[in-house]
Amino acid sequence: MNSAVTSRTLARTDSVRPFKAGAYGFVLLGIGHLALSAAAATATQTSERRAVDTVMRESTFALLGLERTVLDVFNGMSIAMAFFSITCGLLILAAVRHAPALVQRRTAFGWCALAVSLAVLVVSVLLLPPPPIVVLTVTSCAFGLSLRRATTVSAHAAEAA
Template sequence: MNTAIAARTSTGADPVRPFRIGAYGFVVLGVGHLAFVVATASATPTPEQRRADTAMRESTFTLLGLERTTLDVTHGMSIAMAFFVVACGLLMLAAVRHAPDLVRRRTAFGRVSLVASLAALGLALLLLPAPPIVILPVTSYAFALSLRRGAKV
Protein backbone atom coordinates (compact mmCIF):
# COMPACT_ATOMS: atom_id res chain seq x y z
CA MET A 1 0.00 0.00 0.00
CA ASN A 2 1.30 3.40 -0.96
CA THR A 3 1.36 5.78 2.02
CA ALA A 4 2.48 8.80 0.00
CA ILE A 5 -0.29 11.36 -0.31
CA ALA A 6 -0.20 13.95 -3.05
CA ALA A 7 -0.47 17.55 -1.93
CA ARG A 8 -4.15 18.44 -1.87
CA THR A 9 -5.27 21.86 -2.94
CA SER A 10 -7.74 23.80 -0.87
CA THR A 11 -10.54 23.61 -3.45
CA GLY A 12 -9.50 20.48 -5.32
CA ALA A 13 -8.83 22.45 -8.51
CA ASP A 14 -5.33 22.69 -9.91
CA PRO A 15 -3.73 26.11 -9.29
CA VAL A 16 -1.38 25.79 -12.28
CA ARG A 17 -3.96 26.70 -14.92
CA PRO A 18 -4.87 30.13 -13.53
CA PHE A 19 -1.20 30.82 -12.87
CA ARG A 20 -0.44 30.12 -16.52
CA ILE A 21 -3.25 32.48 -17.54
CA GLY A 22 -1.65 35.21 -15.44
CA ALA A 23 1.78 34.53 -16.91
CA TYR A 24 0.40 34.57 -20.47
CA GLY A 25 -1.29 37.85 -19.58
CA PHE A 26 2.13 39.34 -18.84
CA VAL A 27 3.43 38.09 -22.20
CA VAL A 28 0.41 39.55 -24.02
CA LEU A 29 0.82 42.86 -22.19
CA GLY A 30 4.50 43.17 -23.14
CA VAL A 31 4.07 42.05 -26.75
CA GLY A 32 1.03 44.31 -27.12
CA HIS A 33 3.03 47.24 -25.81
CA LEU A 34 5.85 46.57 -28.27
CA ALA A 35 3.32 46.34 -31.12
CA PHE A 36 1.82 49.65 -29.98
CA VAL A 37 5.27 51.28 -29.97
CA VAL A 38 5.93 50.06 -33.53
CA ALA A 39 2.49 51.20 -34.73
CA THR A 40 2.89 54.60 -33.09
CA ALA A 41 6.37 55.08 -34.53
CA SER A 42 5.15 54.32 -38.04
CA ALA A 43 2.04 56.53 -37.82
CA THR A 44 1.95 60.16 -38.85
CA PRO A 45 2.17 62.25 -35.69
CA THR A 46 -0.46 64.85 -34.89
CA PRO A 47 0.64 68.48 -34.48
CA GLU A 48 0.35 68.06 -30.70
CA GLN A 49 2.57 64.96 -30.79
CA ARG A 50 5.14 66.79 -32.92
CA ARG A 51 5.27 69.66 -30.41
CA ALA A 52 5.62 67.26 -27.50
CA ASP A 53 8.36 65.28 -29.27
CA THR A 54 10.22 68.50 -30.10
CA ALA A 55 10.05 69.67 -26.48
CA MET A 56 11.28 66.27 -25.26
CA ARG A 57 14.16 66.30 -27.79
CA GLU A 58 15.20 69.75 -26.58
CA SER A 59 15.21 68.65 -22.94
CA THR A 60 18.53 66.90 -22.28
CA PHE A 61 20.39 65.78 -19.20
CA THR A 62 23.67 64.09 -18.45
CA LEU A 63 23.97 61.18 -16.06
CA LEU A 64 27.24 59.35 -15.47
CA GLY A 65 28.75 61.03 -18.53
CA LEU A 66 25.95 60.08 -20.94
CA GLU A 67 23.80 62.83 -22.41
CA ARG A 68 20.28 61.80 -23.32
CA THR A 69 17.10 63.57 -24.32
CA THR A 70 13.91 63.13 -22.36
CA LEU A 71 12.42 61.50 -25.47
CA ASP A 72 15.26 58.96 -25.62
CA VAL A 73 14.86 58.03 -21.97
CA THR A 74 11.07 57.81 -22.13
CA HIS A 75 11.09 55.57 -25.20
CA GLY A 76 14.03 53.52 -23.96
CA MET A 77 12.45 52.83 -20.57
CA SER A 78 9.11 52.02 -22.17
CA ILE A 79 10.59 49.49 -24.58
CA ALA A 80 12.89 47.98 -21.95
CA MET A 81 9.97 47.50 -19.54
CA ALA A 82 7.95 45.80 -22.27
CA PHE A 83 10.81 43.35 -22.84
CA PHE A 84 11.05 42.72 -19.08
CA VAL A 85 7.30 42.06 -18.80
CA VAL A 86 7.53 39.53 -21.66
CA ALA A 87 10.60 37.95 -20.05
CA CYS A 88 8.85 37.69 -16.67
CA GLY A 89 5.85 36.00 -18.24
CA LEU A 90 8.02 33.55 -20.17
CA LEU A 91 10.14 32.79 -17.10
CA MET A 92 6.97 32.17 -15.06
CA LEU A 93 5.71 29.77 -17.73
CA ALA A 94 9.04 27.94 -17.89
CA ALA A 95 9.31 27.68 -14.12
CA VAL A 96 5.79 26.36 -13.64
CA ARG A 97 6.31 23.86 -16.46
CA HIS A 98 9.45 22.44 -14.87
CA ALA A 99 8.47 22.90 -11.21
CA PRO A 100 4.67 23.04 -10.88
CA ASP A 101 4.96 22.65 -7.10
CA LEU A 102 6.11 26.28 -7.02
CA VAL A 103 2.46 27.04 -7.71
CA ARG A 104 0.71 23.98 -6.30
CA ARG A 105 2.15 24.86 -2.92
CA ARG A 106 1.68 28.45 -1.79
CA THR A 107 5.25 29.63 -2.17
CA ALA A 108 6.76 33.07 -2.52
CA PHE A 109 6.83 32.45 -6.27
CA GLY A 110 3.05 32.85 -6.52
CA ARG A 111 2.87 35.67 -3.99
CA VAL A 112 5.54 37.74 -5.76
CA SER A 113 3.68 37.28 -9.06
CA LEU A 114 0.45 38.52 -7.49
CA VAL A 115 2.11 41.50 -5.79
CA ALA A 116 3.86 42.51 -9.03
CA SER A 117 0.59 42.28 -10.94
CA LEU A 118 -1.33 44.30 -8.33
CA ALA A 119 1.40 46.95 -8.16
CA ALA A 120 1.38 47.27 -11.94
CA LEU A 121 -2.42 47.51 -11.89
CA GLY A 122 -2.28 50.34 -9.35
CA LEU A 123 0.24 52.17 -11.50
CA ALA A 124 -1.86 51.57 -14.61
CA LEU A 125 -4.97 52.98 -12.94
CA LEU A 126 -3.06 56.15 -12.08
CA LEU A 127 -0.91 56.71 -15.15
CA LEU A 128 -1.54 54.40 -18.08
CA PRO A 129 -4.07 53.99 -20.91
CA ALA A 130 -6.80 51.34 -21.17
CA PRO A 131 -4.98 48.16 -22.38
CA PRO A 132 -3.01 47.52 -19.16
CA ILE A 133 -6.07 48.54 -17.13
CA VAL A 134 -7.95 45.73 -18.90
CA ILE A 135 -5.21 43.07 -18.83
CA LEU A 136 -3.79 43.53 -15.31
CA PRO A 137 -7.03 42.79 -13.42
CA VAL A 138 -7.14 39.49 -15.32
CA THR A 139 -3.55 38.64 -14.41
CA SER A 140 -4.09 39.70 -10.79
CA TYR A 141 -7.26 37.61 -10.48
CA ALA A 142 -5.53 34.63 -12.09
CA PHE A 143 -2.56 34.80 -9.70
CA ALA A 144 -4.88 35.28 -6.70
CA LEU A 145 -7.04 32.31 -7.76
CA SER A 146 -3.92 30.21 -8.19
CA LEU A 147 -2.81 31.07 -4.65
CA ARG A 148 -6.27 30.33 -3.28
CA ARG A 149 -6.28 26.93 -4.95
CA GLY A 150 -2.75 26.10 -3.81
CA ALA A 151 -2.03 23.86 -0.85
CA LYS A 152 -0.89 25.57 2.31
CA VAL A 153 2.76 24.89 2.99
Protein backbone atom coordinates in the same frame (compact mmCIF):
# COMPACT_ATOMS: atom_id res chain seq x y z
CA MET B 1 -29.92 6.56 -23.15
CA ASN B 2 -27.54 7.05 -20.30
CA SER B 3 -28.46 9.98 -18.09
CA ALA B 4 -25.24 9.94 -16.06
CA VAL B 5 -23.24 13.11 -16.32
CA THR B 6 -19.77 12.34 -17.59
CA SER B 7 -18.47 15.83 -18.09
CA ARG B 8 -15.15 16.52 -16.46
CA THR B 9 -15.20 19.30 -13.93
CA LEU B 10 -12.20 21.45 -13.19
CA ALA B 11 -10.74 20.45 -9.87
CA ARG B 12 -10.74 23.24 -7.31
CA THR B 13 -7.13 22.43 -6.59
CA ASP B 14 -5.95 23.17 -10.13
CA SER B 15 -3.78 26.15 -9.33
CA VAL B 16 -1.48 25.79 -12.34
CA ARG B 17 -3.96 26.84 -15.06
CA PRO B 18 -4.83 30.26 -13.66
CA PHE B 19 -1.17 30.88 -12.85
CA LYS B 20 -0.23 30.15 -16.46
CA ALA B 21 -3.00 32.51 -17.59
CA GLY B 22 -1.43 35.25 -15.47
CA ALA B 23 1.99 34.55 -16.96
CA TYR B 24 0.59 34.64 -20.49
CA GLY B 25 -0.97 37.98 -19.54
CA PHE B 26 2.50 39.37 -18.81
CA VAL B 27 3.70 38.12 -22.20
CA LEU B 28 0.65 39.61 -23.93
CA LEU B 29 1.16 42.91 -22.13
CA GLY B 30 4.76 43.17 -23.34
CA ILE B 31 4.05 42.10 -26.92
CA GLY B 32 1.05 44.41 -27.11
CA HIS B 33 3.12 47.27 -25.79
CA LEU B 34 5.86 46.70 -28.37
CA ALA B 35 3.28 46.44 -31.15
CA LEU B 36 1.55 49.66 -30.10
CA SER B 37 4.92 51.44 -29.78
CA ALA B 38 5.87 50.35 -33.28
CA ALA B 39 2.49 51.40 -34.65
CA ALA B 40 2.73 54.78 -32.95
CA ALA B 41 6.25 55.32 -34.29
CA THR B 42 5.16 54.65 -37.87
CA ALA B 43 1.82 56.47 -37.71
CA THR B 44 1.31 59.97 -39.01
CA GLN B 45 1.75 62.28 -36.06
CA THR B 46 -0.58 65.08 -35.12
CA SER B 47 0.79 68.58 -34.71
CA GLU B 48 0.38 68.26 -30.94
CA ARG B 49 2.41 65.03 -30.88
CA ARG B 50 5.15 66.60 -33.02
CA ALA B 51 5.31 69.55 -30.62
CA VAL B 52 5.61 67.25 -27.59
CA ASP B 53 8.30 65.17 -29.30
CA THR B 54 10.23 68.34 -30.16
CA VAL B 55 10.15 69.55 -26.57
CA MET B 56 11.20 66.08 -25.35
CA ARG B 57 14.10 66.05 -27.86
CA GLU B 58 15.25 69.48 -26.75
CA SER B 59 15.12 68.59 -23.04
CA THR B 60 18.32 66.81 -22.08
CA PHE B 61 19.96 65.73 -18.88
CA ALA B 62 23.19 64.03 -17.93
CA LEU B 63 23.41 61.12 -15.56
CA LEU B 64 26.68 59.38 -14.74
CA GLY B 65 28.37 61.05 -17.66
CA LEU B 66 25.78 60.16 -20.29
CA GLU B 67 23.62 62.82 -21.84
CA ARG B 68 20.19 61.75 -23.01
CA THR B 69 17.05 63.49 -24.20
CA VAL B 70 13.79 63.02 -22.36
CA LEU B 71 12.42 61.37 -25.53
CA ASP B 72 15.32 58.87 -25.52
CA VAL B 73 14.65 57.96 -21.90
CA PHE B 74 10.87 57.78 -22.44
CA ASN B 75 11.22 55.45 -25.44
CA GLY B 76 14.04 53.44 -23.90
CA MET B 77 12.19 52.81 -20.65
CA SER B 78 9.04 51.92 -22.52
CA ILE B 79 10.74 49.37 -24.77
CA ALA B 80 12.85 47.95 -21.94
CA MET B 81 9.78 47.43 -19.75
CA ALA B 82 7.98 45.66 -22.60
CA PHE B 83 10.89 43.23 -22.95
CA PHE B 84 11.02 42.72 -19.18
CA SER B 85 7.29 41.94 -19.13
CA ILE B 86 7.66 39.38 -21.92
CA THR B 87 10.71 37.82 -20.26
CA CYS B 88 9.05 37.70 -16.85
CA GLY B 89 6.02 35.92 -18.29
CA LEU B 90 8.18 33.42 -20.21
CA LEU B 91 10.34 32.71 -17.16
CA ILE B 92 7.25 32.13 -15.03
CA LEU B 93 5.88 29.71 -17.65
CA ALA B 94 9.20 27.84 -17.81
CA ALA B 95 9.43 27.60 -14.03
CA VAL B 96 5.88 26.29 -13.68
CA ARG B 97 6.43 23.79 -16.48
CA HIS B 98 9.48 22.33 -14.77
CA ALA B 99 8.30 22.72 -11.16
CA PRO B 100 4.49 22.91 -10.93
CA ALA B 101 4.73 22.49 -7.15
CA LEU B 102 5.82 26.14 -7.07
CA VAL B 103 2.17 27.08 -7.60
CA GLN B 104 0.40 23.95 -6.41
CA ARG B 105 1.48 25.06 -2.95
CA ARG B 106 1.31 28.59 -1.61
CA THR B 107 4.92 29.59 -1.99
CA ALA B 108 6.79 32.88 -2.27
CA PHE B 109 6.88 32.29 -6.03
CA GLY B 110 3.11 32.69 -6.30
CA TRP B 111 2.95 35.57 -3.84
CA CYS B 112 5.69 37.47 -5.72
CA ALA B 113 3.86 37.14 -9.03
CA LEU B 114 0.65 38.42 -7.43
CA ALA B 115 2.44 41.28 -5.65
CA VAL B 116 4.17 42.47 -8.83
CA SER B 117 0.98 42.20 -10.84
CA LEU B 118 -0.95 44.23 -8.25
CA ALA B 119 1.80 46.84 -7.93
CA VAL B 120 1.96 47.37 -11.68
CA LEU B 121 -1.85 47.44 -11.79
CA VAL B 122 -1.87 50.30 -9.28
CA VAL B 123 0.69 52.21 -11.35
CA SER B 124 -1.40 51.55 -14.46
CA VAL B 125 -4.60 52.78 -12.86
CA LEU B 126 -2.84 55.97 -11.78
CA LEU B 127 -0.80 56.70 -14.89
CA LEU B 128 -1.63 54.57 -17.94
CA PRO B 129 -4.45 54.07 -20.46
CA PRO B 130 -7.03 51.26 -20.26
CA PRO B 131 -5.30 48.35 -22.08
CA PRO B 132 -2.68 47.62 -19.39
CA ILE B 133 -5.29 48.19 -16.69
CA VAL B 134 -7.49 45.49 -18.22
CA VAL B 135 -4.63 43.01 -18.79
CA LEU B 136 -3.18 43.53 -15.31
CA THR B 137 -6.61 43.16 -13.69
CA VAL B 138 -6.89 39.77 -15.40
CA THR B 139 -3.33 38.74 -14.43
CA SER B 140 -3.88 39.80 -10.82
CA CYS B 141 -7.14 37.86 -10.63
CA ALA B 142 -5.48 34.81 -12.22
CA PHE B 143 -2.55 34.85 -9.78
CA GLY B 144 -4.95 35.41 -6.88
CA LEU B 145 -7.17 32.50 -7.97
CA SER B 146 -4.12 30.30 -8.30
CA LEU B 147 -3.07 31.11 -4.75
CA ARG B 148 -6.61 30.51 -3.50
CA ARG B 149 -6.66 27.08 -5.13
CA ALA B 150 -3.16 26.18 -3.97
CA THR B 151 -2.65 24.16 -0.84
CA THR B 152 -0.60 25.34 2.07
CA VAL B 153 2.85 23.89 2.66
CA SER B 154 1.63 22.29 5.90
CA ALA B 155 -1.14 20.50 3.96
CA HIS B 156 1.48 18.94 1.70
CA ALA B 157 3.50 17.89 4.75
CA ALA B 158 0.41 16.20 6.19
CA GLU B 159 -0.20 14.35 2.89
CA ALA B 160 3.38 13.09 2.86
CA ALA B 161 3.09 11.75 6.42
